[in-house]
Amino acid sequence: MDYDVLVVGAGPVGLMLATELKLAGVRVVVVERLTEPDTALKAGGINTASVEAFERRGLLPALKAVAGPPFVGAGHFGGLHVPAGPVDKEEPSLRGRGPAWYMTIPQIEVERILGERAAELGIEVWRGVEVRGFDAEEASVTVHLQGRDDVRVAWLVGCDGGRSPVRHQAGFEFPGTDPVMTARQAIATVEGAEHLGRGWQYTPTGVYVYGPMPGWVRTFEFDGPPMDREAPVTAAEMEASLRRVSGADVRVTEVTRGARFTDNARQAATYRRGRVLLCGDAAHVHSPFSGQGLNLGLGDAVNLGWKLGATVQGWAPEGLLDTYTSERHPIGAWVLDWTRAQVAVMRGDTYSRALRSVVSDFLGTRDGATYYVKRISGLWQHYDLGNSHPLVGATMPALRLDDGTRLSDYTHEGQSLLVDLAGDDRLAALARAYAGRLKLVQGSSEGAGVSGLLVRPDGFVAWASDDGTSDSAGLAAALTRWLGDETGRSN
Known part of the structure; x- marks a missing residue:
């Protein structure tokens, strides 16, 4: 073998997986078709479960060095504000893990920190290299690369995004629900912004948000997916969408950064086919509401890394690698439904308006706000490991030993x-x-x-x-x- 594992995709998930594999003693290489990290608007923070994953590898100081101020409140559900005040901070899974359950940090910074960690560990990352195909056999995978010789590896992992070529070629089933919404977001120059409401605004034609950062505008229209999702978001497009949804007399004169997304929600039926595995968005796609996508992918990576490493090293118990799918698939399925439910409360019809009222009342209660925080923090995640002890299957407690160490x-x-x-x-x-x-x-x-x-x-x-x-x-x-x-x- 040229390498034990080839990871396709050098985003945060691919880099997290590669570092976990390297710690397990695996010869790993990462290939990425982009020559430079993607600077498009993406996730704006990571939850407690992800922060603790970084802390377990000694990377928490690097996160804190670039983290922004904590969110005001606990978060939002389909734009409905969730107050932090009612949250039961003594609930066992939350105790000692507050006061914030989400760290404000752009995805590009998460990727940078993981890229630097990969370099420290000596991991090879080949940028500007595209996978043209692969031949998966019983004992190995031969990967065909553009501009490089073929690479023969024991395992291939697709961390190559929602439109994953690895997933497509390997023949993974990818069932789910089609999109009904187009969302646009941009950092833009907006004339007439004083006519826009602050916070999440629901209208008969959609939803829009202006702020909290100056020039940050988002629109959500329930008219199906865009004709061309990859085309640049122009000032004219952003202005037209904002006018349709808000009804306000505004002009968008410049877009500095822009992006589109939909509520397409799909999940691979299994995360492994022979010697090919999927991780992150390659295994599941959904809308980014409540910021679960990056966190879900990072959770996949830390679950898969040590199991695939044990398999490569030859000490894995029988069936260990298959527990990657059995443990992570239910978590992914829940996230898909969590985002679908938010789309249901955002629509402009009479039924959704009534649902918003009920959900908003619930989220303002002690039980509702606590339930929400447990979910978006990732601390609810629990694997059925066949033991009745309440700690078994949960993430390790945040223990401080009497000698001062954690x-x-x-x-x-x-x-x-x-x-x-x-x-x-x-x-x-x-x-x-x-x-x-x-x-x-x-x-x-x-x-x-x-x-x-x-x-x-x-x-x-x-x-x-x-x-x-x-x-x-x-x-x-x-x-x-x-x-x-x-x-x-x-x-």
């Missing part, structure tokens, strides 16, 4: 953690048996409410105990399930 301080190298807060030497013996795959963390944490944890490389808890080693059999089973046998050979 649990996340021990996750920078991408290994699993065996956390012993009860001082049991038998856990140390288990850790030695899984050397190279497992790091032992011993200490104490007053008020932690847990005595032992097994944390997977993606930050999800695979085993937990409240009373020392009483569940040693459960720990042994969890180790075998997620880290294989002690010999380090695949089953």
